[in-house]
Amino acid sequence: MTSPRSTLSPTPRTLFDKTWGAHVVRPETPATPAVLYVDLHLVHEVTSPQAFAGLRARGRTVRRADRTIATMDHSTPTIPRARGSIPVVGGDQGAQLAQLARNCAEFGIPLLALGNDRQGIVHVIGPEMGLTQPGMTIVCGDSHTSTHGAFGALAFGIGTSEVEHVLATQCLLQRKPRTMAVRVDGRLHPGVSAKDIILAVIAQEGVDGGTGHVFEYMGEAIRALSMEERMTVCNMSIEGGARAGLIAPDDTTFEYIAGRPAAPEGAAWDAAVAEWRQLPSDDGASFDRTVTLDASQLAPMITYGTNPGMGMPIDARVPDPSAAPDAGRRQALDKALHYMDLRPGEPLLGKRVDVVFLGSCTNSRISDLRQAAALMRGRAVAQGVRMLVVPGSQQVKRQAEAEGLDAVFRAAGAEWREAGCSMCIAMNDDRLAPGQYAVSTSNRNFEGRQGKGGRTFLASPLTAAATAITGVITDARTMVH
Amino acid sequence: MTLTAERGGSETARNADGSEVRARIVRFTAPAVLLLANDIDTDQIIPARYLTTTDKTGLGDKLFSDWRYDANGQPKPDFVLNRPEARTAQVLVAGYNFGCGSSREHAPWALVGFGFRAVVARDFADIFRNNALKNGLLPVAIDAAAHERLVASLTATPGASVTIDLADQTMTLPDGTSASFPVDTFAQHCLLSGIDELGYLLTADADIRAYEAGHPGRIRTSGVGAS
Ligand code: SF4
Numbered sequence: 001m002t003s004p005r006s007t008l009s010p011t012p013r014t015l016f017d018k019t020w021g022a023h024v025v026r027p028e029t030p031a032t033p034a035v036l037y038v039d040l041h042l043v044h045e046v047t048s049p050q051a052f053a054g055l056r057a058r059g060r061t062v063r064r065a066d067r068t069i070a071t072m073d074h075s076t077p078t079i080p081r082a083r084g085s086i087p088v089v090g091g092d093q094g095a096q097l098a099q100l101a102r103n104c105a106e107f108g109i110p111l112l113a114l115g116n117d118r119q120g121i122v123h124v125i126g127p128e129m130g131l132t133q134p135g136m137t138i139v140c141g142d143s144h145t146s147t148h149g150a151f152g153a154l155a156f157g158i159g160t161s162e163v164e165h166v167l168a169t170q171c172l173l174q175r176k177p178r179t180m181a182v183r184v185d186g187r188l189h190p191g192v193s194a195k196d197i198i199l200a201v202i203a204q205e206g207v208d209g210g211t212g213h214v215f216e217y218m219g220e221a222i223r224a225l226s227m228e229e230r231m232t233v234c235n236m237s238i239e240g241g242a243r244a245g246l247i248a249p250d251d252t253t254f255e256y257i258a259g260r261p262a263a264p265e266g267a268a269w270d271a272a273v274a275e276w277r278q279l280p281s282d283d284g285a286s287f288d289r290t291v292t293l294d295a296s297q298l299a300p301m302i303t304y305g306t307n308p309g310m311g312m313p314i315d316a317r318v319p320d321p322s323a324a325p326d327a328g329r330r331q332a333l334d335k336a337l338h339y340m341d342l343r344p345g346e347p348l349l350g351k352r353v354d355v356v357f358l359g360s361c362t363n364s365r366i367s368d369l370r371q372a373a374a375l376m377r378g379r380a381v382a383q384g385v386r387m388l389v390v391p392g393s394q395q396v397k398r399q400a401e402a403e404g405l406d407a408v409f410r411a412a413g414a415e416w417r418e419a420g421c422s423m424c425i426a427m428n429d430d431r432l433a434p435g436q437y438a439v440s441t442s443n444r445n446f447e448g449r450q451g452k453g454g455r456t457f458l459a460s461p462l463t464a465a466a467t468a469i470t471g472v473i474t475d476a477r478t479m480v481h
Numbered sequence: 482m483t484l485t486a487e488r489g490g491s492e493t494a495r496n497a498d499g500s501e502v503r504a505r506i507v508r509f510t511a512p513a514v515l516l517l518a519n520d521i522d523t524d525q526i527i528p529a530r531y532l533t534t535t536d537k538t539g540l541g542d543k544l545f546s547d548w549r550y551d552a553n554g555q556p557k558p559d560f561v562l563n564r565p566e567a568r569t570a571q572v573l574v575a576g577y578n579f580g581c582g583s584s585r586e587h588a589p590w591a592l593v594g595f596g597f598r599a600v601v602a603r604d605f606a607d608i609f610r611n612n613a614l615k616n617g618l619l620p621v622a623i624d625a626a627a628h629e630r631l632v633a634s635l636t637a638t639p640g641a642s643v644t645i646d647l648a649d650q651t652m653t654l655p656d657g658t659s660a661s662f663p664v665d666t667f668a669q670h671c672l673l674s675g676i677d678e679l680g681y682l683l684t685a686d687a688d689i690r691a692y693e694a695g696h697p698g699r700i701r702t703s704g705v706g707a708s
Binding site: 022025026030031032033035037039040046047049050053054058063065066067068069070074075091092093095096099109110111112113116117118129130131133136141142143157158159160161162164165168169170171172173175177207208211212238241243261262264268272307309328329331332335425426427434444446447448449452 | 498500517518519520522524525528529530532533534535536537547552576577578581582583584585586604606607608611612615616665666667670678679681682683685686688689692693696698699700701702703704705706707708
């Protein structure tokens with residue numbers, strides 16, 4: 001790191017401390033939480049209607065529509081359509097989308113509706129437009145808001161009541177969380193990716209390891225990641241129980257932001273970068289907890305169970321519940337293996353799958369698609385396997401098409417679809433049938449998450465691509481072009 | 482069953498912004514049922530396919546839908562919410578890390594819709610705990626020893642009653658022992674008096690304006706291509 005650190009501050013502070021401190025409107029007391037200012041509020045169709053209804057019932061307006069932006073992503077169809085055309089969405093999904101449009105029109109909130117060239121998954125579009133910047137506070141009624149922490153922003157998911165609070169006041173009532181340093185040293189081997197880092201962190205620390213904490217990812221392996229890879233890591237902070245996960249901004253961050261629609265320009269850019277360079281945690285800043293991981297020891301990871309903590313190296317064997325450290329874990333593992341129809345000691349390599357899903361706010365950015373396409377070029381999706389490729393935004397889709405990636409996927413027999421959450425959450429028609437197995441680049445393998453009765457193996461885009469080609473769970477390192 | 486929660490409907494009880502207060506929660510005694518699993522995620526509490534609603538109500542029937550109904554939509558008789566004792570239950574007892582996963586407030590809405598007023602667990606995921614408190618659903622985290630006694634009592638007598646006292650932050654178990662539980666002071670104050678957090682937040686208006694004057698911020702969402 002060559003960025004200058006602040007030496008004026010008497011007590012060394014973390015990136016989190018600095019960002020939190022800069023947004024305190026009213027300090028926390030034993031009786032009351034802090035009033036924390038929100039710089040950017042992202043809104044989508046699923047978690048906002050009741051908040052707007054609440055606002056209306058109290059006769060309130062939106063305080064800062066100019067700090068708020070809405071998109072349609074969760075329940076939107078991803079069936080291919082002509083550019084700029086607007087699909088007709090029926091049923092409850094259609095009603096919910098129409099309600100968002102009405103709410104945005106009534107309260108003056110900018111909306112990226114279906115048909116807009118920038119529509120996409122809420123956590124893909126913020127960074128893409130340059131709205132996500134270091135040192136900001138960013139919230140959304142969505143737990144994967146942690147994604148934006150990749151820029152050194154304090155970003156976390158909130159409930160619908162809190163969405164209403166932010167709409168009305170641009171503020172939230174918050175108790176200051178504890179901090180946890182997640183240090184990832186060493187270098188990743190080829191074929192091992194950012195997704196494998198975060199799956200390994202969660203497998204090591206558990207799905208509640210970060211409860212009450214904000215993560216700061218650091219170390220050589222994190223510094224070496226691109227912005228899109230950093231977003232993949234921060235995205236799944238919530239799967240480790242942490243509401244937020246941050247990475248100190250550096251030149252990688254600034255290069256990514258520069259020139260985007262909402263990025264500062266000219267002198268304002270220079271001033272912004274100078275400020276952002278003060279954000280990284282000071283030397284000697286203390287964390288409530290520190291955990292470490294060695295990236296050079298990592299293999300591609302895959303989950304075998306029904307929460308994201310039930311993960312292992314792809315060449316390992318399904319663990320035996322009878323070896324679990326306590327009754328609770330034994331029971332959880334028993335239940336998970338029953339749901340997944342897997343046996344203790346079984347290898348996952350070579351396991352047949354029905355579906356491969358490449359998408360979601362974890363892994364649907366252009367670099368994810370490039371990685372998968374590079375492996376799939378000139379190869380075909382295995383007989384009997386359905387592969388969905390769902391870009392995270394319309395912009396990602398255009399870019400991929402300009403690079404000919406869509407042609408690679410299509411030629412391989414994969415479905416090239418429109419931007420949205422799709423089979424990550426199965427709120428539209430993109431879903432697994434009961435009993436089907438899927439390798440998925442998304443973030444949750446909970447029972448039924450990808451469709452009632454569906455069984456999910458979470459993995460990286462490379463693992464997904466390799467598995468699509470062979471039809472069985474495959475270690476991408478064995479088939480790199 | 483004795484319910485000492487009262488409606489805070491007097492003329493003088495108002496939120497700071499003048500809006501009406503909700504039912505106060507002080508202390509109640511009610512039957513409890515056991516759903517002994519750890520890491521129960523919000524996708525189980527309320528599956529995503531029911532999130533297309535624009536209301537908070539009507540989700541009680543969908544609570545734990547995938548565990549509760551078979552492929553034909555018929556109640557599975559062995560699932561706890563389908564047993565007779567669940568009909569009057571107001572307290573759900575689970576394992577650790579209850580409510581992990583998605584931030585959907587539909588999870589507490591569904592639990593409240595079913596009739597639950599408290600969830601007792603070893604501990605809770607952060608966002609769920611916040612969401613629950615905002616809907617008058619008490620997240621009661623008790624220690625391992627008390628949890629073990631509670632599980633033993635409810636295994637022996639499904640639907641046995643517990644008393645939850647928010648003012649004292651104690652829970653009385655069916656075996657007569659008691660356990661304490663933590664509650665954020667501010668959330669407790671709001672629940673005990675029936676006021677909501679937005680009412681309080683609105684009183685910070687002058688401070689918010691002062692903050693905004695000193696922090697113009699770098700981004701505007703208008704003009705980035707949205708309509
Ligand atoms: S892609 Fe999945 S995890 Fe991400 S915002 Fe959409 S539903 Fe949530």
